[in-house]
Amino acid sequence: MTPDIPPHRPFDSPTRLDGLRVAVTGGTSGLGRALVENLWQLGARVAFVARNAERVNEVAGQFSGTHGIAGDVSRREQTHAIALRITAALGGLDVLINNASSVGPLPLAPLADTATEDLQTAFDTNVIGPFRLTQALMGALGATAWQGRPALVINVSSDAGVEAYAGWGAYGASKAALSHMSRIWDEEVRAHRLRIHAFDPGDMNTPMHAAAVPDADPSTLKSPADAAREVVAIIDNARKTPAPVA
Amino acid sequence: MLVVDPRGHLYHASRRRLIEYLAPGDLLVANDAATIPASLSGYHEPTGDPLEVRLAGRTTLDTDDVRQFVAVLFGAGDHRMRTEDRPAPPHVGIGDVLRLGPLRATVLRLLGHSRFVALAFEAPVDRIWDALATHGKPIQYAHLVQPLRLQDVWTRIAARPAAFEAPSAGFVLDWTLLRALKNRGVLFATLTHAAGISSTGDHELDQRLPFDEPYSIPEHAVQAIEETQRRHGRIVALGTTVIRALEHSASQPGGLSPGPGLANQRIGPYTDLRVADAIITGTHEPGDSHYDVLRAFADDHLLGGVSSALERGDYRSHEFGDTMFVFKQVAHSVVGVRQGEGHLPEGGIAGAESTT
Secondary structure (H helix, E strand, O other): OOOOOOOOOOOOOOOOOOOOEEEEEOOOOHHHHHHHHHHHHOOOEEEEEEOOHHHHHHHHHHOOOOEEEEOOOOOHHHHHHHHHHHHHHHOOOOEEEEOOOOOOOOOOEOHHHOOHHHHHHHHHHHHHHHHHHHHHHHHHHHHHHHOOOOEEEEEEOOHHHOOOOOOEHHHHHHHHHHHHHHHHHHHHHHHHOEEEEEEOOOOEOOHHHHHHOOOOOHHHOEOHHHHHHHHHHHHHHHHHOOOOOO | OEEEOOOOOEEEOOHHHHHHHOOOOOEEEEEOOEEOOOEEEEEEOOOOOEEEEEEEEOOOOOOOOOOEEEEEEEOOOOOOOOHHHOOOOOOOOOOOEEEEOOEEEEEEEEEEEOOEEEEEEOOOHHHHHHHHHHHOEOOOOOOOOOOOOHHHHOOOOOOOEEEOOOOHHHHHOOHHHHHHHHHHOOEEEEEEEOOOOOOOOOHHHHOOOOOOEEEEEOHHHHHHHHHHHHOOOOEEEEOHHHHHHHHHHHOOOOOOOOEEEEEOOOOOOOOOOOOOOEEEEEOOOOOOHHHHHHOOOOOHHHHHHHHHHHHOOOOOHHHHOOEEEEEOOOOOOOOOOOOOOOOOOOOOOOOOEEOO
C-alpha cells in the first residue's frame, strides 16, 4: 500500500482536468482511492461512493473539496439516492467510473464449490450495480453530451473476464458480462457523443488483490496510482477527440 | 395521444407514433430536471406534533442553494389520505424548529397562509442533500397507494436534482425515441426547470400555484432554437415547464438567452407565445395551471372540443394514453373533429387517422 505521505500537487502534470465533474465508485480503497487522489490533484471535481462512512469521511478529509457519499452500489434501492447525491454535489456529470468491485468468494473457489449467493454478490456489485448507476446517470451524462462536451462511462474490468483463470469463476464471469455490456451500450449511445468504455487495469497491488492472492509478490503488481494515470489518459483522450459531424 | 394540428383538426394516434408528428428540422425541447424527494416527515419541536413538509420552491437551481426553501405544511398522515382531508399542521411561528429526520429546519417567514412558510436548513450543503436523498420521499397523492421510489419519479433524461414533482411530460421520452429523433433529423435539446407541486390540498393556497420556479437554459438549447427558427422548423415543447422557462426567458429584455432565470409569470389565453410552436403534455383538468398553458395555444372553444373527444371513452383511448400534442392555432379554431378529409397536418403524417 502507499506509504504515509501527505497528498501534494505535482509541479508539472501531464494534463489538467480543471472543473471536470467525475464520479468514482469504490473510492476509498485501491484503484478507486488512487483515482480520487489523481483526479483531485488534476483539478477535477470529484464525488466518490463507498460503503464505509468512516473511510468515506477520512478520504474526503484528506482530499479537501471532494464529495464523499456513503452508499452501497450493489443495493438496488440505493441507486437513485446515490445518483442524486452525485449530481447534487457536482451540478451534473462528465465522467462516471464504475470501479467498486466484489472479488467473489474468499478464499477463491472453483465454480463447483462456489455458493450461489457468492456468485450473485459478484454480479450484483460488478454488473447490476454499474448497470443501474449508469442508467440513473444517463440523463446527466446526456445533458453534458448534448451541450457539446464529451461524456464518458469507464467500467473497471479485468482480463479475468477474458482468460479462464481457475478459481476466479464468479469474478471472471461477472467481469466478462460487464465488458460485453459496456461494448453493447457504447454501440447504442455513441451517436449521442456518450461513450462507454471497459478498462482492464491489470493486476494491482491492492487490498482486494491481497485478499484473493495473499502470497502474491507485490513487486510484480502494478501500483494503483499507475493504473489511475491510465484512466486519466483515457479521459484526456476522450476530451481531445473532436466531436463527430452531426 | 390526441394531436391538435395548427388548423384545429384532431387526430387520435398511439403515443408510440409521436415521432411521425415531428418533421426533419423540428426541435424537441425537454426538461431534464431530476425530481427531488421533497416530502419530509417529522415533528414540530415546540409542540411535539407530527407534520409533513413538502418542499415547494427555491430561488435558484444552484446545487449549493439548499439552505432555504418555501414549503407547504401538512399535519399528521401521509399520501394515502387525500390532501384535502389531511388534518391541519400544528400552528408554527417564526423561529420554530422542525425536526425532519436528520434535518433541522427553522421557520424563517410566514407567507400569508397558515400552511405556507419559508424554511431554513442548518447544515453543510452535502449533509442536506444526503438527508434529502435518504430521508426524503417523493411527493405523491392518494390516487396511488403504492409508495413511489425515486426511480419512479425520474424521467429517462433526469439530470440535476431540481424538480419538486416529476416533469411528467418527460415520461414519454426514452432512449429509443432519442435515437429515432436523431435518425429522423429532429433536433433535441434540454433545459432545467424546477417543476413545482401540483396541489397544496387547500383551495385558497392552490390559487397561488404555480409558485415561482427557477430554471436554467443552456447555450446549446438557445442555439438549437435559433437555428430551428432560421430554418422554419417547429419548436415543440415537451411539457408545461418547458413553456414556462422558454417564454419567461423570451419575454425578458434582449429576448431568449442562455442562463438562469425565475419563471414567475402565468401562461394563459393572453400569452403571446414567442418561442414554442407546439406543446406535448398530459391531459389536465380545466382550472388547473397546466391546463391554462394550453389556452395560450388554442382557444377555449377548441379546447372544449378536445375535452369532449377525450371524455367520450373512445374504445381507442386506453391505448392512446393521456398525452396531448397541441400546435399553436394559425386561424380561428374549427369546431369538432374532421371526418375523412384526407387532410394532413403540416409536417406530413403518414397513416394518421382522423377521428370520426
